[in-house]
Amino acid sequence: MRALLVVNPKATTTSGRTRDVLIHALRSDLKLEVAQTEYRGHARDLAREAVEDGAVDLVVALGGDGTVNEVVNGLLSHGPGDRVPRLAVVPGGSTNVFARALGLPNDPVEATGVLLDALEHRSERPIGLGKAMTEGLPDRWFTFTAGLGFDAGVVGRVEEQRRAGRKSTHALYVTQALRHFVTQREQRRSGPVSLLLAGREPVPGLALAIVSNTSPWTFLGNRPVYPSPRASFDADLDVFGITRMTAFGIARTVRQILRSHGSSTNEGVPTGPSGKHVVSYHDVRHFTLVSEEPVPFQVDGDHLGSRSRVSFTGVRRALRVIV
Secondary structure (H helix, E strand, O other), X not given: OEEEEEEOOOOOOOOHHHXXXXXXXXXXXXXXXXXXXXXXXXXXXXXXXXXXXXXXXXXXXXXXXXXXXXXXXXXXXXXXXXXXXXXXXXXOOOOOHHHHHOOOOOOHHHHHHHHHHHHHOOOEEEEEEEEEEXXXXXXXXEOOEEEEEHHHHHHHHHHHHHHOOOOOOHHHHHHHHHHHHHHOHHHHXXXXXXEEOOOOOOEEEEOEEXXXXXXXXXXXXXXXXXXXXXXXXXXXXXXXXXXXXXXXXXXXXXXXXXXXXXXXXXXXXXXXXXXXXXEEEEEEOEEEEEEEEEEEEEEOOEEEEEEXXXXXXXXXXXXXXXX
């Protein structure tokens, strides 16, 4: 099989020696070309060129969720179709939500072993993806999450810290979330975001709006976080929101989303967090988030600035993944 390995040399959890070992292992089963990313967006450009050239059957992303997102957007730059190469992932970031949601080990060497086994047995699965559309930006595919409001503001703060030289860690995210909570008092009381769903009354006052394409939403260390536990690669999108962020209410919601798969019905179906100020919808194909003022926007942990209106679509069987 002809393959392109897209390597982020700045990936958090892989060294040069580890990457060499992984490349050697992959070359034992693949006709492999290796390309290292040199700038933001380079992984997207490399994957798009691979599609347009028609020279490879498989693109392997070695890096974190940001690298994976860029590769996916390159592969789908002309939309889903039979000409799109398959995707494989070797996790190399600090969290690796997408890879772990697929059931891959978080260790890159172990994940490479799983990938080689899947290739040997021709094991693959189609997955659904989300697409975010907003004025001033190209349409953006996402693999596991997007957000408008509070969570995206936290992502923006973390990116500022990383540009200042801080290492991306779970502790950094928690610290920045607490600081953002303290400074955003007005938006916590009366959120500016409204959820628009066809055929339903608008849901106003959201301070936080998280869109999930799979579950869990993220991880704190090895602990999964489940705001939308029923979200799945085999369904459309889930939406989770909070209309008023008090200290007591957030503490209660955090306890709920850290439970294994959230709470459940009598039939064992996970229901996720609940409460007076919690809003949740499952398996929604089209919807729009509108804000009274520009608020932070993120896709797969990548901060994309502030936006006032973002439309979302769930696209089933958008991509084939080796797993």
